[in-house]
Amino acid sequence: MAHDHKLEIFRGTLKFKNNIQKIWGVLIFLTLVTAVEVVLGIYKPQVLTHTNVLGMKALNWIFIILTLVKAYYISWDFMHLRDEKSSLRRAVVWTPIFLVSYLIFILLFEADYIHNVYKDGFIKWNF
């Protein structure tokens, strides 16, 4: 069992004295990120909702990136992936990332196509 913990987060810029302190530190960080998400979700600044980045609202990109950041810290620090061997980490992380990216690409592309068929084709559905 791994009793030794790696106590640095943010690529070593923040180093904790012991594991318990690190846990609270990560909690504070996750809470901050969630708070930012909620505030943005309630106020929805027009600057962010009316600008398009790569076919999606800038605000939605921010939400997705912040979600991935949260997922990283939950799995790395709460699930101790940081302390596991890199081989286990890679097996567990890259497999779903590859499969899920593929699935998302296929499904969203197809859905966008169907959307266009509904919009431009001779199909009446919104009545």
Place this chain on the structure above:
Amino acid sequence: MDTTVTTGEEENVWGGGNRPLGASYGKMMMWFFIVSDALTFSGFLSAYGFSRFKFMETWPIADEVFTHVPFFHGNYPMIYVAFMTFILIMSSVTMVLAVDAGHKMKQNAVIWYMFLTIIGGAIFVGSQAWEWATFIKGDYGAIETKGGRILQFENIETGKRVALGEFAKSISTERVQSTRGTGLWYEKEGTLPTYSMQEITEGLKADPSVVIRTESIMQDGEMEGEKTVLTRAESLEKIKDGRIVVEGANLIHNEYGSRLFADFFFFITGFHGFHVFSGVLINVIIFFNVVLGTYEKRGHYEMVEKVGLYWHFVDLVWVFVFTFFYLV
């Protein structure tokens, strides 16, 4: 195992007891289960994305659906889900603290942290049940057209949503709910809506301040991202398409918009809620094992670490559900 082998370098590769990934069998299997479960959830969420992209311009706006907080009246989008998210992250933290205390063989600390984790999980499941009840009960009510689209009502001056009861005209009819006892073929029907289609139509004609808002989302202009509101004349024309009155939500009809929206809500948050529920059950079992001193006798608390992994995974999934259902 080969008893003559003592050092790592000379270990017999196929002799058993080898740990190339540095994790015990149980822990590794938990990881592999989590990977497969993560793929299941990704499948659901991607399917949600599929339907959403398909109905990009008519999908319900989550902020307008989830606006309630228990014990408070009024419109508070996001607040309660944010609270639920925080509860789940908090119970994740107590779980890590339990694992940490387990590494140090502090039985009492593990008991307390496991206890707090279970409480957090219970609060979350309760909140989700409340969320479901509110969603099923519904808010304002709506009309479904013959094409299956939803028409909601709004006050033309204030821009606020109007509930069906506020403008429906009271017309007495003979229509009563058919039960098994009254029908010739022992067929029964579901609960009748509070108002009939006719009452809504007459009410709309009589009240000049009520207009219809459709599912369609504005694609450009100042009101981009808002639902389209019809004028008074258009509303009176549009109401002719109405077929049934919808109050609340079930798997077939819902007053919030696209039918798929409610289906995905029930399916994804239900599946997640089931995970939380089973997580709480497993935590309770492990909690009693800790209390009885099972792991103290075993010499290590790895079992707490394994259920911890499952518990964090549930939290991890919620982070994604939160984003894709409530934020984006």
